[in-house]
Every structure is written in C-alpha cells, then in structure tokens.
Amino acid sequence: MTEMVAREKNVALLDLLDRIVTKGVVVYGDVTLSVADVDLIYLGLKVLLTSVETADQWKRATAEGRIGSSEAGLPVVLSHLL
Amino acid sequence: MNDVFAAPSLEEAALAPPELRSQAGEVATGIGYYVYGVLRAVEPGDARLYTWEQPQDQAVELVTAGGLAAVVSQVSLAEFGDGVLAGNLRDLDWVEGRVRGHHRVLIALLAGDLTPVPMRFCTLFQSEDRVRQMLVDHNSLLCSALERLEGRAEWGVKMFCDSTAVRRRVEQRAEGTRTFDGTTGAGGPGTAYFLRKKLEKMLDAEVERVTDEAAQASHEALARLAADAVVLALQDQxxxxxxxxxxxxxAYLLDRHRLLEFERELDRLTLDYGPLGCSFELTGPWPAYNFVKAVAAEASGG
Incomplete structure (x- = not known):
C-alpha cells in the first residue's frame, strides 16, 4: 500500500470514528461504550496515524498486556508512547 | 423477529468470522443484539426494504415496537460481552472492521431511501425484548429525530489551504509593501532588519485573517442551503x-433534492477561493450522526 493510499484510508477511518464512536444516539443499551473506551480508541488511532513505528509499539504493548484496564492503562500508554 | 429481510439462516450465522465463534477455546456465552439504528416501522411488503443490498457478511434483521423498527444483528457475546469488549477495543484492526461494518449497514439503508436514526458504536442489548423496551422507552426522542431527518442526509465538507500559496497571494495584494526590499532605506541595515521582521508579522496576521474569513464565508454559504449545519473540530495536520x-x-444536513444545488455552491466557492490556494472536499452521504441528540435520558428501567 502506498503512503498516499494508506493516508486516504486512515483519514476516512478518522471521519468514520469521529461520527460513529463519538456521535449518534446513546440509549444506554445493556452494553454501551464508556468515555474511557472512546478515549482509548482515539488514542490508539492517533498512535496509528502518527507513525508506523509507534503503532508497532502500541501493538506490542497490547499483545504483552502492558496496557491494562482503560482507567489504569491510559497514563501508562501516554507516558510510554507519546 | 420480524423477518421482512431475508431471514438469516443458521448457515449464514456459521459464516461469521472465526473470532465470533470462540476465543482461545472458550465457549460462546450467548447472543447479543447489536443495534445500528432505528427506522420508522415499515410494512413488511414495503418496496424500499428490497432496494438496498444487505452486506453479505452481516445478517441484519428488524425488531419492531411502538411504530419503530430497530435495525439489528445478532452478535456473539464472546466478542462483545462484558470483559471481552474492553480488550477488543484495544485492537485497532477489530475496531476498524466493526466501525466499517456498522457504517455499511446504515449506508445501505440510506441508499435504499430509508432514514435511519444512527446509534452509537457498540450499542448492545441482551434480548429482543430489551430492544423493544428501548424503542418504547425512547419513543418520543426517536420519533422526533425521525421527523427531523426524514428525506435528509448528512454531508461533510472540509476546506484546506496551501498556506504558502495564500501567503504569496497576500504579498501580491499588499502592493504598497512590495517596493520595500529590506536592503535599502535611510535607516541603515538595523532598521531594515527591524522593518522586515515587522512586515513578516503583518503578513502572517493577514494570512490568518484572509483564511479565517474564507472559511467563515464558505461555511455560511453552505449552511444557507442546509436544514441544519454544524462546525466540527478541525483534524490536525x-x-x-x-x-x-x-x-x-x-457537517450539513441536506434535503435530498438540494444536493445538486449544494454541489454547485461548492463549485462556486472553489472558483472564489481556489486562486487563493484553497480547496474543498465533499464526503457523504452520512447517516445524520451530527444531527441527533448525542445522549438520551436514561430509561427509568436502567
């Protein structure tokens, strides 16, 4: 995939996330995303879009379980990756 | 389950991606009902239900109550259940796949001339009864949203500028300053340096002013053609x-019949601001994510 195509794809994904993850009606289903969940998705996306290298770090960190629960995990990720 | 759509067979369910069936040998713990959006209830024979092409890999069904129809898929709680979901949200590939799937269903409905009220990502219920309960509990909110959205869709417009081009343009316009080349003058080299810095600052401010004005004027021109309009956060470079x-x-909420007019306005804006170094990007149609109330009052039942 060329850099150009990858970029277009990621921006389209960003547009999608901007709408589907943060907008739309919330009716409090039996499962509903929390604010921390949304933050987590965004943080991951930002890492992905900013550089391939940090995206790899992110993937390793999630695979090794270094990113724990969203409350505890966010600061860890922030200090390690950003 | 109202099976106005081709009822999903067991075979189709078995075609679901492997991770749906089990995770690391675990047995799936049950079925959840993922709600993509809500439509006004339609007669089972309504032609519009047959004009849209259902995504092959996502069996979609309707659950109806209170004059409304929730568009749902059955999903495995082994993927979406408590505890598992949190882990999946850390997997960007999983998130991307599911976000795109969510979007695909709503876009298919729009293409079929139906108007969905879009739900937020990962809105799940434990049973069809719970979905019906939601349709009843939030009936007035959903009905008023449907009324507002009927026959309309959201369109996105992004405006970009090439700062260097704008700056060049601004420099050309500032004719009085062009005669000053920063090397001559009665004040000597020190004064020239100071003046050059001052000029740079003025040009920066002018570029800022010109682009702000262009963006504001463009948004106003586009919003005039829309039933509703909203400015979203800029995406950083x-x-x-x-x-x-x-x-x-x-984001602009447009009546279907005004799209052509809207596109013409964009062409006009491109003619106006193109020479300045600006360009526009149109995306859509989107389900009207930006034109529904984000949060419904929590139902009394919890």
Missing part, C-alpha cells in the same frame, strides 16, 4: 498528514 492546513470541517 499531524493526523491528516497533508501538506495543506484544514480551515473548515463542516
């Missing part, structure tokens, strides 16, 4: 990785 700076990220 670090994320878009474009050379151009984003000046406007707008």
């Amino acid at each position: 670090e994320v878009t990785r474009r050379a151009e700076r984003m000046l406007l990220n707008g």
Whole structure:
C-alpha cells in the first residue's frame, strides 16, 4: 500500500470514528461504550496515524498486556508512547 | 423477529468470522443484539426494504415496537460481552472492521431511501425484548429525530489551504509593501532588519485573517442551503498528514433534492477561493450522526 493510499484510508477511518464512536444516539443499551473506551480508541488511532513505528509499539504493548484496564492503562500508554 | 429481510439462516450465522465463534477455546456465552439504528416501522411488503443490498457478511434483521423498527444483528457475546469488549477495543484492526461494518449497514439503508436514526458504536442489548423496551422507552426522542431527518442526509465538507500559496497571494495584494526590499532605506541595515521582521508579522496576521474569513464565508454559504449545519473540530495536520492546513470541517444536513444545488455552491466557492490556494472536499452521504441528540435520558428501567 502506498503512503498516499494508506493516508486516504486512515483519514476516512478518522471521519468514520469521529461520527460513529463519538456521535449518534446513546440509549444506554445493556452494553454501551464508556468515555474511557472512546478515549482509548482515539488514542490508539492517533498512535496509528502518527507513525508506523509507534503503532508497532502500541501493538506490542497490547499483545504483552502492558496496557491494562482503560482507567489504569491510559497514563501508562501516554507516558510510554507519546 | 420480524423477518421482512431475508431471514438469516443458521448457515449464514456459521459464516461469521472465526473470532465470533470462540476465543482461545472458550465457549460462546450467548447472543447479543447489536443495534445500528432505528427506522420508522415499515410494512413488511414495503418496496424500499428490497432496494438496498444487505452486506453479505452481516445478517441484519428488524425488531419492531411502538411504530419503530430497530435495525439489528445478532452478535456473539464472546466478542462483545462484558470483559471481552474492553480488550477488543484495544485492537485497532477489530475496531476498524466493526466501525466499517456498522457504517455499511446504515449506508445501505440510506441508499435504499430509508432514514435511519444512527446509534452509537457498540450499542448492545441482551434480548429482543430489551430492544423493544428501548424503542418504547425512547419513543418520543426517536420519533422526533425521525421527523427531523426524514428525506435528509448528512454531508461533510472540509476546506484546506496551501498556506504558502495564500501567503504569496497576500504579498501580491499588499502592493504598497512590495517596493520595500529590506536592503535599502535611510535607516541603515538595523532598521531594515527591524522593518522586515515587522512586515513578516503583518503578513502572517493577514494570512490568518484572509483564511479565517474564507472559511467563515464558505461555511455560511453552505449552511444557507442546509436544514441544519454544524462546525466540527478541525483534524490536525499531524493526523491528516497533508501538506495543506484544514480551515473548515463542516457537517450539513441536506434535503435530498438540494444536493445538486449544494454541489454547485461548492463549485462556486472553489472558483472564489481556489486562486487563493484553497480547496474543498465533499464526503457523504452520512447517516445524520451530527444531527441527533448525542445522549438520551436514561430509561427509568436502567
């Protein structure tokens, strides 16, 4: 995939996330995303879009379980990756 | 389950991606009902239900109550259940796949001339009864949203500018300053340096003013054609990785019959601001994510 195509794809994904993850009606289903969940998705996306290298770090960190629960995990990720 | 759509067979369910069936040998713990959006209830024979092409890999069904129809898929709680979901949200590939799937269903409905009220990502219920309960509990909110959205869709417009081009343009316009080349003058080299710095600052401010005005005027012109309009947060260059700076990220709720007019307005704006170094990008149609109330009052039942 060329850099150009990858970029277009990621921006389209960003547009999608901007709408589907943060907008739309919330009716409090039996499962509903929390604010921390949304933050987590965004943080991951930002890492992905900013550089391939940090995206790899992110993937390793999630695979090794270094990113724990969203409350505890966010600061860890922030200090390690950003 | 109202099976106005081709009822999903067991075979189809078995075609679901492997991770749906089990995770690391675990047995799936049950079925959840993922709600994509809500429609006004339609007669089972309504032709519009047959004009849209259902995504092959996502069996979609309707659950109806209170004059409304929830568009749902059955999903495995082994993927979406408590505890598992949190882990999946850390997997960007999983998130991307599911976000795109969510979007695909709503876009298919729009293409079929139906108007969905879009739900937020990962809105799940434990049973069809719970979905019906939701349709009843939030009936007035959903009905008023449907009324507002009927026959309309959201369109996105992004405006970008090439800052260097704008700057050149601004320099050309500032004719009085062009005769000053920064090397001559009665004040000597020190004064020339000071004046050059001052001029740079003035040009920066002018570029800022010109682009702000262009973005504001563009948004107003587009909003005039829309039933509703909203300015979204700009996406920073670090994320878009474009050379151009984003000046406007707008969302517009358009009547279907006004799209052509809207596109003509964009052409006109491109003629106006293109020479300045600005360009526009139109995306859509989107389900009207930006034109529904984000949060419904929590149902009394919890």
